[in-house]
Amino acid sequence: MRKLSMVALSLVLLLTACAPNFQKQEEVVQKTDEDTKEKAIIPKYKISDEYYRTIMPFQPGEARGMVVNNLNTRYDITEFETGLMRIAQNAFSTDKYVFKEGQYLDSRTVGLWLNRKFNENQLKERKMKADDNIGLNPLDPGNGDVHKRNEKNPIYLAHILEHNYLVQSSGEKGTYQLGGIAIGLALNSVHYYQEEQYGAVFEKNITRSVLEAEGKKIAQEVVSRLRGIKELQDVPITIGLFEQESRSSVVPGNFFAYAQVSQGSSNIGSWKDVKEEYILFPSDKAEKEHRDDLTFFQNFKQDVEEYFPNFNGVIGKGFYIDGQLQEMNINIPIQFYGKAEAIGFTQYVTGLVMEHFPSYISVQVSVSSVMGQEALIVKKPDQDEPFVHIYQ
The missing domain is CATH 3.30.300.190 (GMP Synthetase; Chain A, domain 3)
Known part of the structure; x- marks a missing residue:
């Protein structure tokens, strides 16, 4: 092995050679809707073909920060985002597309989608409107033994993550527009619940087969709702299912399936397996x-x-x-x-x-x-x- 001083010198030279040249950047126009255009910058330097370039100035996602509260561990938080980027590359090449955080699902919408479905009494207790009763998790009727209720109706969906991918407009050099979106659905391998607000926490393990079946049902509903958003009516959608680990895990969960929905379609066709795992x-x-x-x-x-x-x-x-x-x-x-x-x-x-x-x-x-x-x-x-x- 070389002397440590030589390693340090090599490190300096490596960092100097690979340091991004911030003078090399591409000034572009970003289409945000039919009538609006904004100036933006796309860095020409890319640290690896594994990563997307990000359009600047950076615009935080509309549901930014919710993932921290909705996923069990920091390992899952990191893997959920980076894993979704890997899946997106099956449809959106890192050479052609640039990354932008999700701009169409705001925190209120995501929060409502993550709810359980509610009956009339539960809506009155929460002072919610019927139009807001759009939860994607199963109804808890609220009657009978709490353990039987949670065993039968666990919360499957923990979080929804949106990524946007922009592509250069055909015939308009230097103009970028939305070319597709990727949606990650984080699913619970363990459902945690309590008998009372500050009581003991109980666990319900959810098998992969059940989680996969429920996740695919939820995914179809999510795609249908996305097509109801004007800007997303005619863009390709990639959607992936992520199984998060328990709260005590020291390794992250992983994506286990994904599907690609073609331009303008509302139906998910075939699913593809993602054979990734952390041990x-x-x-x-x-x-x-x-x-x-x-x-x-x-x-x-x-x-x-x-x-x-x-x-x-x-x-x-x-x-x-x-x-x-x-x-x-x-x-x-x-x-x-x-x-x-x-x-x-x-x-x-x-x-x-x-x-x-x-x-x-x-x-x-x-x-x-x-x-x-x-x-x-x-x-x-x-x-x-x-x-x-x-x-x-």
Whole structure:
């Protein structure tokens, strides 16, 4: 391994070479409706073909912030958004389309759609109008045993996320207009409920088969409602089903199905499976389903623990597509007593990364202490030398 100073120098050169040139940007006109046009900027620099360029100035989504309260963990929040972008790429190329946060579903609309359906008495209690009784979750009649009611009628839909994708207008160079939208439906694998407002919390597990059936019904209704919005009557729609994990999970959920609705259509045709999954290492599931991957992770973990004999906090998160490991993210929280110790440990771990993990997977190791992030090690597939950064 090269000396740390050489790694630091390489890092400076890498960042200099890859730093975005903010002078290189494209001034365009954005069509917001039939009669309105606004000046906008699209950065020419794109950090990767995996990401969309974003139209500027950035315009927050109409339902911005709701996802934080509606999803169970920060892992699900991140994966829900990035996973929806991956699904969108099946219909909207990153070379042709630019990204904009959803502008058509505001927080009030999303909130009403996330409600349960209500009967007449429940509407009166909530002082709601009949026109606002548009919840997509099943009715809770409010009579009888609370456990039986929630077992029979769990809340399936947790959140709705909208992304807009703009494309250059044909015959109007420099003018961009809405070219399609992507909708993510976050579904609950666990329904949480209480007997009373401040009472104990109970859980109802929802099987994937039930969740898929209910999710597809909800998706069809969502598409029909979107077509009722003037600006969305004639644009392609991609809609995906996301299963979020429980509140105690340390790995995110994943999208498991998506469908593409053609221009002007209100009917969802066939659904396509999304074979993505996150697995915790070590775990019983990793041992049962990915024994070989667990073996090289455990060997890495054991060697880390040789450096700190009383330490056993190495945790990994594996990302799988079609059952094949694509990426391993590892967190190592350590108590250091000096910078030299942190540097020495980082060099040691870097060697272990190159020794234990197959060349075809991406590996990222974050080393942290009570003082914050200490080091980052990144090895891309078939990379001879990893990227290493020591935080100052």
